[in-house]
Amino acid sequence: MRAFVFNVTIGDIKYRTRKSHRQYRQVARAESSEAFAECALTQWLEDVTLAQVAALAGVTVRSVIRRFGGKEGLIAAFIEHLGPRIRVEFTGQPGNIEDAVERLVTIYERYGDGTIRNLAQESRVPALRPLLEFGRREHRQITSIQFAPWLDHLDDEERERALNALVIATDVYTWKLLRRDMGRSKSEVTEQLKRLIRAVLGEYAADRQREGD
Numbered sequence: 309m310r311a312f313v314f315n316v317t318i319g320d321i322k323y324r325t326r327k328s329h330r331q332y333r334q335v336a337r338a339e340s341s342e343a344f345a346e347c348a349l350t351q352w353l354e355d356v357t358l359a360q361v362a363a364l365a366g367v368t369v370r371s372v373i374r375r376f377g378g379k380e381g382l383i384a385a386f387i388e389h390l391g392p393r394i395r396v397e398f399t400g401q402p403g404n405i406e407d408a409v410e411r412l413v414t415i416y417e418r419y420g421d422g423t424i425r426n427l428a429q430e431s432r433v434p435a436l437r438p439l440l441e442f443g444r445r446e447h448r449q450i451t452s453i454q455f456a457p458w459l460d461h462l463d464d465e466e467r468e469r470a471l472n473a474l475v476i477a478t479d480v481y482t483w484k485l486l487r488r489d490m491g492r493s494k495s496e497v498t499e500q501l502k503r504l505i506r507a508v509l510g511e512y513a514a515d516r517q518r519e520g521d
Contacts (some may be wrong), residue, residue: 337375340365341385348386349422353379353433380435387442394419398450403457409478409501413494416483423480451475458509470512477504 343364347356361382362369376382398415400407416423423443426436451474452459459467476482478501486497 336365336367336371337385338389340367340372340375341382341389344379344382345386345390348426349419352425353429353436383435383439387439391442391446395446395450398446399453402454405502405505408454409498409505412478412501413483413498416480416487417494420480420483420487424484427480447479448475451478455505455509458512462512466512470508473508474505477501477508 340361343361344356346364347360356379358369358372358378362372365372372382376385394415398411400411426440430436430440448471452471455471455474459470462470482501482504483497486492486500487494492500
C-alpha cells in the first residue's frame with residue numbers, strides 16, 4: 309500500500325484558516341449590505357431594524373453591529389458593494405439613446421420608489437445624505453458618459469447647460485411624474501424620456517448650426 313506524505317505546515321493551516329475567515333467575512337458583509345438595501349427600498353429608514361437586516365442576511369444582530377456599527381455603516385457598505393453593480397447596469401454604449409433609456413427605466417422600475425422615499429427623508433435623516441449624494445454624482449457622471457458624443461463638441465458653458473438639461477430629463481423625479489403621478493405605462497415612460505432627450509440634444513445641435521450660418 310502506497311504511503312502518502314502531506315507536507316503541510318502549521319503556518320499553511322493558519323494562513324488557509326485566515327483566508328477562509330476573511331472570505332466568509334467578505335461574503336457576510338456583502339449579504340448584510342444587500343439585506344439592508346432590500347429593507348431600505350421598501351420601508352422608511354427609521355422603520356428598518358438591525359434585526360430585520362440580520363434575519364435577511366442570515367447572521368446575528370451582534371454580527372451586524374460588530375461589522376457595521378449601525379445604519380450609517382450599512383449605508384456605507386451599500387455604496388461600497390452595490391454602487392458599482394448599479395453603475396454597470398446603468399451605463400450603456402455612449403451615444404445610444406434607446407439603450408440608455410431602456411437601462412434607465414429598468415433601474416427606476418426596480419429602485420425608483422425606494423429612491424423617492426429616501427429623498428423624502430433627506431432633511432430629517434442625515435444618515436441618508438452620503439447615499440443620496442452618491443446617487444446624484446453617479447447619475448450626473450453616467451449621463452455625461454452616455455451622451456458624450458453630443459456633449460464633447462460643445463464649449464464648457466454650453467456643455468454644462470446641456471448636461472443639466474439631460475440630468476433633469478432623466479431624473480428619478482421625471483420618471484415618478486410620468487409613471488406614478490400621471491399613471492403612464494413603462495413603455496409610454498420610455499418613449500417620453502426618449503423624446504425629452506432628443507429635444508434637448510436637438511436644441512443644442514440647432515444652436516450650433518445657427519451659429520455656423
